[in-house]
Amino acid sequence: xxxxxxxxxxxxxxxxxxxxxxxxxxxxxxxxxxxxxxxxxxxxxxxxxxxxxxxxxxxxxxxxxxxxxxxxxxxxxxxxxxxxxxxxxxxxxxxxxxxxxxxxxxxxxxxxxxxxxxxxxxxxxxxxxxxxxxxxxxxxxxxxxxxxxxxxxxxxxxxxxxxxxxxxxxxxxxxxxxxxxxxxxxxxxxxxxxxxxxxxxxxxxxxxxxxxxxxxxxxxxxxxxxxxxxxxxxxxxxxxxx
Numbered sequence: 167x168x169x170x171x172x173x174x175x176x177x178x179x180x181x182x183x184x185x186x187x188x189x190x191x192x193x194x195x196x197x198x199x200x201x202x203x204x205x206x207x208x209x210x211x212x213x214x215x216x217x218x219x220x221x222x223x224x225x226x227x228x229x230x231x232x233x234x235x236x237x238x239x240x241x242x243x244x245x246x247x248x249x250x251x252x253x254x255x256x257x258x259x260x261x262x263x264x265x266x267x268x269x270x271x272x273x274x275x276x277x278x279x280x281x282x283x284x285x286x287x288x289x290x291x292x293x294x295x296x297x298x299x300x301x302x303x304x305x306x307x308x309x310x311x312x313x314x315x316x317x318x319x320x321x322x323x324x325x326x327x328x329x330x331x332x333x334x335x336x337x338x339x340x341x342x343x344x345x346x347x348x349x350x351x352x353x354x355x356x357x358x359x360x361x362x363x364x365x366x367x368x369x370x371x372x373x374x375x376x377x378x379x380x381x382x383x384x385x386x387x388x389x390x391x392x393x394x395x396x397x398x399x400x401x402x403x404x405x406x407x408x
Contacts, residue, residue: 231255234265243271278321327362342373364397
């Protein structure tokens with residue numbers, strides 16, 4: 167079933183100055199941004215605080231994976247910053263996911279914990295090698311990890327577009343689905359193994375989609391963002407300027 171996913175723009179830049187410049191170039195059309203490991207490692211909470219001060223929503227994509235007590239504390243800190251979404255890694259286990267939810271303020275808190283399943287850069291062979299599990303099927307793994315996320319009161323999962331409809335069918339509105347790996351039709355996949363177009367993500371039932379190099383690498387990122395948003399809404403992209 168097609169939905170209208172919320173686009174989240176990835177601020178995969180090394181400095182806050184570059185992030186500020188890019189946010190200014192996109193203007194008011196974009197109000198939800200991802201702060202990931204690159205920017206957070208360099209700039210820390212200041213990147214989140216600046217975005218919040220500009221009235222933007224923040225997806226803090228740190229993929230936390232540590233002992234439960236450490237992750238609980240990190241989730242508390244993220245919630246204090248006012249982030250909307252926070253990621254933890256499924257391989258941390260059920261107790262760690264539960265601790266993250268508790269640290270973020272509970273199942274109904276404004277900071278929603280999302281569980282990262284199989285990275286979009288992984289093929290089944292990659293995941294099998296990394297985990298030591300033979301004959302891995304991505305769909306089965308994602309569904310198993312999504313069930314843990316739901317049981318431990320996480321608010322959603324991160325998975326690739328091919329697995330998104332399976333999670334929606336199994337959990338409905340109980341779990342939101344964030345889908346990375348968005349690419350323009352015919353565009354390069356870069357270091358991603360499982361990618362999809364905006365239209366495919368819309369049809370997959372994604373709740374949120376991460377918009378990265380399909381916008382940030384373009385000469386006119388505002389125009390590229392507008393075209394992708396139109397595609398996510400099932401509309402024709404706006405005409406090119408000039």
